[in-house]
Structure formats: structure tokens, C-alpha cells
Amino acid sequence: MVNEVNTEPQNRKQMPKTSYSRPMIGSTGKTGSWRIFDPVIDYGNCSKCRTCWLFCPEAAISIDEDETPHIDLDYCKGCGICAEECPKKCIAMVRSGETKEAPV
Amino acid sequence: MKTELMSANYAAAHAIVSARVGVVAAYPITPATTIPEQIALLSEDGIYKGEFIRVESEHSAMFACIGASSTGVRAFTATSSNGLLLMHEALHWAAAARLPIVLVNINRSVSPSWNIHVTHDDSYSQRDTGWLQFYSASVDELYHTIIQSFKLAEDERVLMPVMVNADGFVLSHTLSTFDYLEPEEVDKFLPPYNPPHWVMDPSNPVSHGNIVFPEYYQEFRYAMHEAELNAYKVYQEVERDYKRLFGKYFGGPIDCYKCGDADVLFTSLGTVGSEAKDAIDQLRAEGYKVGNARIRMYRPFPVARVRELAKRAKAFACFDRGLSYGFGGPSVNDLRASLYATEYRPLVKSYLGGFGGRDITVTDIKEIILDTHKAMEKGDLGPEETWHDLR
Numbered sequence: 001m002v003n004e005v006n007t008e009p010q011n012r013k014q015m016p017k018t019s020y021s022r023p024m025i026g027s028t029g030k031t032g033s034w035r036i037f038d039p040v041i042d043y044g045n046c047s048k049c050r051t052c053w054l055f056c057p058e059a060a061i062s063i064d065e066d067e068t069p070h071i072d073l074d075y076c077k078g079c080g081i082c083a084e085e086c087p088k089k090c091i092a093m094v095r096s097g098e099t100k101e102a103p104v
Numbered sequence: 105m106k107t108e109l110m111s112a113n114y115a116a117a118h119a120i121v122s123a124r125v126g127v128v129a130a131y132p133i134t135p136a137t138t139i140p141e142q143i144a145l146l147s148e149d150g151i152y153k154g155e156f157i158r159v160e161s162e163h164s165a166m167f168a169c170i171g172a173s174s175t176g177v178r179a180f181t182a183t184s185s186n187g188l189l190l191m192h193e194a195l196h197w198a199a200a201a202r203l204p205i206v207l208v209n210i211n212r213s214v215s216p217s218w219n220i221h222v223t224h225d226d227s228y229s230q231r232d233t234g235w236l237q238f239y240s241a242s243v244d245e246l247y248h249t250i251i252q253s254f255k256l257a258e259d260e261r262v263l264m265p266v267m268v269n270a271d272g273f274v275l276s277h278t279l280s281t282f283d284y285l286e287p288e289e290v291d292k293f294l295p296p297y298n299p300p301h302w303v304m305d306p307s308n309p310v311s312h313g314n315i316v317f318p319e320y321y322q323e324f325r326y327a328m329h330e331a332e333l334n335a336y337k338v339y340q341e342v343e344r345d346y347k348r349l350f351g352k353y354f355g356g357p358i359d360c361y362k363c364g365d366a367d368v369l370f371t372s373l374g375t376v377g378s379e380a381k382d383a384i385d386q387l388r389a390e391g392y393k394v395g396n397a398r399i400r401m402y403r404p405f406p407v408a409r410v411r412e413l414a415k416r417a418k419a420f421a422c423f424d425r426g427l428s429y430g431f432g433g434p435s436v437n438d439l440r441a442s443l444y445a446t447e448y449r450p451l452v453k454s455y456l457g458g459f460g461g462r463d464i465t466v467t468d469i470k471e472i473i474l475d476t477h478k479a480m481e482k483g484d485l486g487p488e489e490t491w492h493d494l495r
Contacts, residue, residue: 012323017202017263017331019324020302020312028315 026075031058035078037093039071045090052082052091105350108284112243112275115282116182116208117142119250121152122290126177129157129168131187134220135272136210139182154178162187166194166207173203174304174312178254178297180205184272185212185226192230198265199234199328201312202301204257205265206250207235211374211425212272213460221461222271224373224426227402228434234328236266236335237402241378244282245354246270248346249400251290255342260300261334271375273461285350293349332404339401357406358413359398362388366395368477369413372423373399373435376464383469394473399435407442414448421476423469423492425458432456432489451476451485457492468492 009015021027041052048067060076061069071082083091110118116139120128130140146152155172159165162183169179183191188209198205213223227237238253240246246268253266270276302310316324340356347353361381363369370380377398384396397413397420399406414420424433431437436454443449453476458464472492479486 009320012326015320015323015327017301017324017327018200018312019314019316019320020310021314023309023311027311028317 030074032060032072032074032076035073035076035096037078037080038073038096039076039078039080039082040092040094041069041071042090042092043068045088047088049087051085051087055081055085057081105283105285105289107281109279109281110243111138111277111279112240112246112270113138113210113277114142115243115247115284116250116270117146118284119247120154120180121146122285122287123251123254123294124154124178124287124290124296125152125180126154127157127169127172127179128152128154128181129159129165129172129179130181131159131162131165131183133162133184133187133212135212135276136182136184136187136208138277139208139210162190163194166191166198166205169205169207170194170198170201170203171304173198173205174201174302176297176299176303179203180207182208182210184210185214188226188230189214192233195230195233195235195265197313200324202263202328202331203265204254204263204297206253206257207265207267208246208250209267209269210272210276211269217460219460220272222274222374222425223459223461224269224424227267227269228426228428230267231403231434234264234332235403236262236264236332237269238266238400239269239373239377239402240275240400241359241375241398242282243275243278243280244352246275247282247284248350248352249354251285251294252339252342252346254297255294255345256335256339258297259338259342262331262338263300264328264331264335269374274375283350283352289350293345336401336404336406336408355398355400356409357399357401358409359400360413361396361398363395363397363413363417366393367418368392368394368421368473368480369397369417369419370394370421370423370469370473371397371399371435371439372425373402374425376423376425376458376469379464379466380469382466383473386466387470387473392473392477394477402435405438405442410439410442411446411448414443414446414450417450419451419453419476419480421453421455421473423455423457423464423472425456425464427456451480453479453485453487454489455492456489457494462493
């Protein structure tokens, strides 16, 4: 997104003088497509401590009503920080295409 | 307006008061040091009413100006030589963010060898950052060009940062009279800066500097080029208004002295162009039809004006006090390139000299002009490039 109204200009007359945008989810598209390894949470061992949620640099982890973490694979870039920081070591990094996020 | 006696650096500091600058962020480096030093004193005395930020480097100075300007405040810094080079990344950023920051660069040689005197290599090497560049030849011109630069930079058709250059020591530390304008007088010319585009405001947040992929990046760069080209015309409007209000005029993008009927034109940037007037007077007295075309605006390069001059002049003696290693004088190459698409084919001879502050006197300038005059009479260019006074 290059302009205040978060639209895609058709020509340069519609463009601002420099690029800027309003805060929004995914202003540069679905950056999850950059991922090589997927984080896979073993919910059986997860203690719901929120460490992964706290450390995720992309804010791609959300916590649901019963405090279970969920990773938004549309925006997770697969950096592996959550897996590294998880005190229970219950997040595995698995090559993309070889798995899907385990069902809750 | 009142007449004051000050060095160019002190006059530059007073221009900040006149222009009601909101933020100055600067780091000391000889010979620019006395600019922030004087601004700090003016701040302490309550005469300069904006913020003065003491930063840890020139890189931080420019980024502090970028932050300040992003909030819609008028921002200024001053530096020299290696300090300007340390800003390099930030200079590109300021231009592409379209922030109307004004910077005074006191031209100083780049090390090694360590040398605090004038060479134009520091500012020449920032030529392609998008900053507009002016070179001044007197204390009065530096002071008023700073005020004009804010008006030019903040014009919606331009919105680009401006670098105003002055020769180290030759100008920076030389005392001369100049006409000082009170802020209340400048108000008639320079209204408060009102950003016509994005503003950094925590209560209305936007992301700036975000990723732009190949679909749009090129158009932003085109817009910068267009803005820079606009500046050539806008500056002439700025000068016209300034002259009407204050009676001050410094000659436009190229300050011409006795160019009208001249066969040979001497071009240069900075103080040499002021010294050259005496050389022209002496040569005229000896019967030579010569003139002085001092390049004040280096970016955008005044192509149209160069072409007007080349329509009549038979030869140019172009003096550069700086160098593009392996290709020669930057301003002479720009002048040659300006003429290639035209039918005008004056002899263009390049002269390099005055490096590291080596003095360029009236005698030196006369020698250079006469060398070109001789080539013109013979109808033979001779050497394209001559290093003046090379041991």
C-alpha cells in the first residue's frame, strides 16, 4: 500500500509524493508466502503461557478465549522465534507443504 | 532590515532566527562548527526560539531533522566535509521522504590527507541524493539564500530538501556586512510551513517508509526528478518575490557579470566566482570581451540558462574546485552535457584547481581565461582538461 487510503493507484497522478499508509493488517500483502518452515504447536503440551504470543515479531499469534495460541499463517514468516522461546519446546518448525497447523 | 557585520557562519545562524526554524539538530565539525555554536548561544539568549538538539553524529543530526520535519516543523542543520559524507544515507532518505529540510554545508576537503580548507568534493559527491544545491559567494548571499531556500523547499511543486554551500574559511570565517531581516519582516515572505502531504502525528498514525514493490517504486523516483526540475522555475518566482519585498537579488541560477557581449565566459561555483569579477574588469580594461557566469544553482542544473549563454559565447573556461575521479570536473561535464542536444558548439575547456584551499587569485583566474581566449582565437580546443598550478 502506498497511500493514505490504502488503495492501489492506477497511475502516478493518483499517487502521493512519498509512500505512506494507514495502519492495517497486511499492508504489504500476505507475507506468510515468504515462509519456508511452518510453526506447528503441539497443543497437548502447550501450557498457554503466552511466551510465543509475546515474542512473535509479526504479531501473527493471537490468543483465543480459553487462552490457546493460534498462529496466522497468512502473515507468519516462519522465523522460528516462537519455537526457540517456547519454554515447553512444544512448537516444531516443519518444512512448508509437509504439514498443516494441527487441529486444536 | 539592518546592516550587521558578521562571519558567514554567524550570519547563517542568524538566518535560522529570521526564518523561524523550529528544530536545529547539529554536530560540530570545522569549519561549520561556529554555526551550531552560534545557534546554541542564540538559543541560550532566547533569541532563537526553536529546539536545539545536540546529537552524537551527523548521521543522527540529519535523522533528527527528518523526524522533526516529518511532524511539520521547519528543520535545519549545518555540517562540512566528512560530516556531510556521514549523512549520506540520511540525505537520500530526506529527499525521498520529500521533506523540506535546509542544510548549510561549509565546503571542506575530504580526508586523507587531513585538510580543513575548501574543496567542493564533499557536496559534489552528494549531487545525486536529490538535494537541491546552491553555492554562495558572499556573506549576504549565504544569509538570504538560506531564507529563500525554505520557501523553495516548502513549495508544493518542489518539496525537496536544499543544501546551501559556502567555501570553508574563505567565506565561512570571513567577516562582512550583510542585511539582516527580523523574523517579523521575513513573515511577509515565508509563512509557517504547512505540510501539503503526510505528517507524523501520534493521534493520527500513518506508516512511512513502508515497502513499495516494483509496481510503484519507479513512479516515486520520477516524481522526485519532476520536483527537482520544477525547482528551476519556482526558484525564479522565489527570487522575484524576494527582490520585490527586500530589494535583494543575487543573479538567478547563474549570476552573470558582463556576459552580454562576451566571447569567453568563465564559470565556477562559490567564492572564486566573486573573485572573478575583478579578473573580468581587468581583462576588459585590456580589451578582452570576457564575462563571468557564476553557477549559483548546481542542482537542478540550470540547463536552459546554460543554453542561452552558449547561444552567443564562443568559448567557456570552466573551473571546478572538485573532481569526479576518472572523468574530471563535475560542473564542466554537466555544462558540456547540457549543450550536446543543441546546435551550439562553443569551445569548452575544463580547469581544475584550488584543491585543499589553495588560493585562487585574480591573477590565476586571468591566466585561465586568457588560456581559453587563446584557444578560441586559434580555433583549436587544445587540452580538454588543465590542472591549474599543478606542481
